[in-house]
Amino acid sequence: RSSLQRLNSFKTSASMKIYSLTCTRGGEMSETTSNLLEYLKRCDIESKMLVDKTSIFDAYENGIDELQADPDDIIILCHDDIKILTDPLVFTSLLKEKLRKPKVGFVGVAGTKILSRDAVWWDKDLWERGFHSGHVFHGSDITKADDTHFGKLGKVAVLDGLFLAATKKTLRSIQITRPKSFEGEWDFYDIFYTTQTFLKQKENYTLPIQIMHESKGELAGRDSWHKNREAYIRLFNDHLPLRA
Secondary structure (H helix, E strand, O other): OOHHHHHHHHHHHHHOOEEEEEEOOOOOOOHHHHHHHHHHHHOOOEEEEEOOOOOHHHHHHHHHHHOOOOOOOEEEEEOOOEEEOOOHHHHHHHHHHHHOOOOEEEEEOEEEOEEOOOOOOOOHHHHHOOOEEEEEEEOOOOOOOEEEEEEOOOEEOEEOOOEEEEEHHHHOOOOOOOOOOOOOOOOOHHHHHHHHHHHOOOEEEEOOOOEEEOOOOHHHHOHHHHHHHHHHHHHHHHHOOEEO
């Protein structure tokens, strides 16, 4: 790149602000959530807790509007039961470096290069064949946590919702509200969001951000998850499988 291009790129990164939205069903914050907000504060990230909500779709839709973010600013959408282990300066630099690029849609820490017709992103067969991407610790104590290595970092079709980030402009270019065919208020939002950017020819990526997630995804088996998965398949059937 030319010196002018590098200078403009640096200016874009320097001017980008980062915001964060964290949605929770309960009215009280756990110690993990409090520590997450403290970490984001050290990163100079303005955080907003969406407390005691009944729908993650509605919470994110309204939360994005409530933030005083410019179109090129970054908005993180993340779970309330995570701990970010990456150095704050490295963390913000990774987000700005990737999301300043206009072709990029979402970034996250876990996803897959191929979403099969069953729409289960962590499909075991695809995992064993090397199509998954990213890395997450699962547990509450890093010394005892399960070290889950999904696969080589890079471009993916869809991303898991424990941690997502995109510019406000990107978020406002897709449908954030719950599709009418989705019965569940908390399920499959991540696949629904990242599929939309993928189909708009945006590039989704996993990044080397180290996260410890207290949940192991046990709720993926509930009826609302399966119903939203089936509704997603009907909605995007013509595009499945997705291949990054």
